[in-house]
Amino acid sequence: MAARLSSLARSSAVMTAGTLTSRLLGFAKAILLATAIGVTVGGTADAFDVANKVPNNLYMLLAGGILNAVLVPQIIRAAKRPDGGQDFVNRLLTLAIMVLAGVSVLATLAAPLLVRLYSSTEWSDDKQALAIAFAYWCLPQVFFYGLYTMLGQVLNAHSNFGPYMWAPVLNNVIAIAGLGVFIFLFGTGRAGEHAVGTWDATKITVLAGSATLGVVCQAFILLWPLKRIGFSFRPTFGFRGVGLGTAGNIATWTFGAVLVGQLGFIVTSRVAASASSSSGEVSASLAAYTLSYLVFMLPHSLVAVSLATALFTSLSTYAAEKDTASVRAALGLGLRLVGLVNVFATATLITLSTPAAMVISGGSVAEGSGIGALDQARAIGPVIATMVAGLIPFSANYLLQRVYYAYEDAKTPFWVQVPQIVLTAIGVVASGLLLPGQWILAGIGVSMSIGYVFAALVSATLLRRKLKRLGAKDLIVSHLKFGIAALIASAVGAAGMRYLDEDLYSSWTGSFLVCAVGASVMLAVYLGVCYLLRVRELHQTIQTVRTKLAT
Incomplete structure (x- = not known):
C-alpha cells in the first residue's frame, strides 16, 4: 500500500504541478478577460462565452469520453503484439484524426446553428451575429483539442504523464498575451467601449484568434516529448480486420454519451443565457456561470484528473490481466485520496464563496451600470456554492468511469449518463x-x-x-472522518467571515487576502483534525514525505 501510494504520489505530483500552474494561469486569463470585456454587463462577454464554450465543452466530453475510453486500454493491450502494437496504434490514431477533422469542419460550418442552440432566443440579432463571428474563429479548436488529447494519451500509455498536464500552460500563456495585446490596442470594457455594436474584424481576430492559437500550440508542443520516447506516427489506412472492432464499439457507445451530454448542456446553456436582472436586482450572467464552473473544476482537475490519469494506465493493465483485487485496491486508494482533498475544497469554497467570486471576476464591472463589484460577487457566490456541492460525487464518478473504460466497457457509463442528464435537465428547466x-x-x-x-x-x-x-465500509468511514474535519474547519472559517467588515473584501485585493488567509487557516484546522482522527491516507503521506526527506 505504501509503495503504491509513493508511486502514485510521484506521478500525481508532476501532473498536479502542471495542472496547478495551468489553472492559476487560467484564472489570470479569466480575470484579464473580465477586465477586457466585462462579466455581467453589455452582452459581449456572453457572446464570446458561448462561442468559446462550444469547443471547450466538446473537448471536455472527448477527453473524458471517446479518446480516454479508447486509447489507453487499446494501446496497452496492443503492446503485447509482436511489433509492440505500432501498426495498430498508427491505424487507430489515423482513424481518430480523420473523424476529428470531419467533426471540426462540420462544427465550424454549423457555427450559426450551434450559437443559436447554446444561446438564448432573447438575444438581439447583433449579439447573435457577434457570437457567430467569434465562433468561426473558435470552433477549429475542436480538432486541436482532440489532437492534444490523442497525443497526450499515447504519452500516458507509456507512463510519461508530465507533458500532457504541462502543455495547457503554453496555451494559457499565449491566450494571456493575446488579451494583453487586445487591452493595449483597444482598452478595457469598463466604460462600455466594447459593447456589442462596436466590434470589427480586427478586434474579433485579436480576441478569438489568440484563444485558438493557444490551443494549436498546446497540441503541437506534445510532438517533442513523443519524439523523445521514440514514438513515430505514420498515417496508416485500412481499418478492417486489424482488431479495431472493440475500439469502434467503445467509441460508438461513448459518442452516444457525448451526444446525450451535449443535449443536456444545450438545455443548461440556454437557461443560463436567459438569466437576467429583474426589479433592479443583480443576476449572474452566462459568463459568470462559466467562471463559477472554472472554480468548480479547479480541485477536480488538480486532484481527480491527475490521480485518474496516473491510475488509468495501471487500471487498464490490471483489467487486461484480470487482476480484480488490484483494480479494487487502486480504485479504493484513488477515491480516498480524492475525497480527502475534495471534501476540504467543498467546505472552503462554500464558506468563502463571495470573496472567491470577487477574485475570479477581477472585481470588474462596467462603469455607469449601477452594479457594484460586491453586488456582482454576491450574485456569483451562490452559483459557486451550489456547484461545488456536487464536487465530491462528480470526481468519484469520474474515477469510477475510468474502471469501466479499463475493462473496455463504455456501454454502462452511457446508460448511467442518460437518466443523469434527464434528471439534471428537469431541474435546470424548473429553475x-x-x-x-x-x-x-x-x-x-x-x-x-x-x-x-x-x-x-x-x-x-x-x-x-x-x-x-x-470496500464501501472503508470508503464511508474515511469520508465521515473527512466530513467531521471539514465541518470544524468550516465553522472556524464562517466565524472569521462573520466578524470581518465587508469593506475588507469589497475590492479584489481584499478578497484575495481573505481567500488566501481564510483557506490557509481552514486547511490547518482540517489537516489537524484529520491527523487526530487517524486518517490513514494523511498519515501515510506524511510518512512518505519523512522517508524522502531522510534519504
Missing part, C-alpha cells in the same frame, strides 16, 4: 421557469449537483457487481 432571475444559476448548480450524486451512486452500485465488492 428557469420557477426561480427569480438572480437565483436561476444557483438553481442550475443545485440541479447539476443532484445529477452528480445520482450518477456516482448508480455507477458504484453497478461496478460493485463487476468487482464483487468495492
Whole structure:
C-alpha cells in the first residue's frame, strides 16, 4: 500500500504541478478577460462565452469520453503484439484524426446553428451575429483539442504523464498575451467601449484568434516529448480486420454519451443565457456561470484528473490481466485520496464563496451600470456554492468511469449518463421557469449537483457487481472522518467571515487576502483534525514525505 501510494504520489505530483500552474494561469486569463470585456454587463462577454464554450465543452466530453475510453486500454493491450502494437496504434490514431477533422469542419460550418442552440432566443440579432463571428474563429479548436488529447494519451500509455498536464500552460500563456495585446490596442470594457455594436474584424481576430492559437500550440508542443520516447506516427489506412472492432464499439457507445451530454448542456446553456436582472436586482450572467464552473473544476482537475490519469494506465493493465483485487485496491486508494482533498475544497469554497467570486471576476464591472463589484460577487457566490456541492460525487464518478473504460466497457457509463442528464435537465428547466432571475444559476448548480450524486451512486452500485465488492465500509468511514474535519474547519472559517467588515473584501485585493488567509487557516484546522482522527491516507503521506526527506 505504501509503495503504491509513493508511486502514485510521484506521478500525481508532476501532473498536479502542471495542472496547478495551468489553472492559476487560467484564472489570470479569466480575470484579464473580465477586465477586457466585462462579466455581467453589455452582452459581449456572453457572446464570446458561448462561442468559446462550444469547443471547450466538446473537448471536455472527448477527453473524458471517446479518446480516454479508447486509447489507453487499446494501446496497452496492443503492446503485447509482436511489433509492440505500432501498426495498430498508427491505424487507430489515423482513424481518430480523420473523424476529428470531419467533426471540426462540420462544427465550424454549423457555427450559426450551434450559437443559436447554446444561446438564448432573447438575444438581439447583433449579439447573435457577434457570437457567430467569434465562433468561426473558435470552433477549429475542436480538432486541436482532440489532437492534444490523442497525443497526450499515447504519452500516458507509456507512463510519461508530465507533458500532457504541462502543455495547457503554453496555451494559457499565449491566450494571456493575446488579451494583453487586445487591452493595449483597444482598452478595457469598463466604460462600455466594447459593447456589442462596436466590434470589427480586427478586434474579433485579436480576441478569438489568440484563444485558438493557444490551443494549436498546446497540441503541437506534445510532438517533442513523443519524439523523445521514440514514438513515430505514420498515417496508416485500412481499418478492417486489424482488431479495431472493440475500439469502434467503445467509441460508438461513448459518442452516444457525448451526444446525450451535449443535449443536456444545450438545455443548461440556454437557461443560463436567459438569466437576467429583474426589479433592479443583480443576476449572474452566462459568463459568470462559466467562471463559477472554472472554480468548480479547479480541485477536480488538480486532484481527480491527475490521480485518474496516473491510475488509468495501471487500471487498464490490471483489467487486461484480470487482476480484480488490484483494480479494487487502486480504485479504493484513488477515491480516498480524492475525497480527502475534495471534501476540504467543498467546505472552503462554500464558506468563502463571495470573496472567491470577487477574485475570479477581477472585481470588474462596467462603469455607469449601477452594479457594484460586491453586488456582482454576491450574485456569483451562490452559483459557486451550489456547484461545488456536487464536487465530491462528480470526481468519484469520474474515477469510477475510468474502471469501466479499463475493462473496455463504455456501454454502462452511457446508460448511467442518460437518466443523469434527464434528471439534471428537469431541474435546470424548473429553475428557469420557477426561480427569480438572480437565483436561476444557483438553481442550475443545485440541479447539476443532484445529477452528480445520482450518477456516482448508480455507477458504484453497478461496478460493485463487476468487482464483487468495492470496500464501501472503508470508503464511508474515511469520508465521515473527512466530513467531521471539514465541518470544524468550516465553522472556524464562517466565524472569521462573520466578524470581518465587508469593506475588507469589497475590492479584489481584499478578497484575495481573505481567500488566501481564510483557506490557509481552514486547511490547518482540517489537516489537524484529520491527523487526530487517524486518517490513514494523511498519515501515510506524511510518512512518505519523512522517508524522502531522510534519504
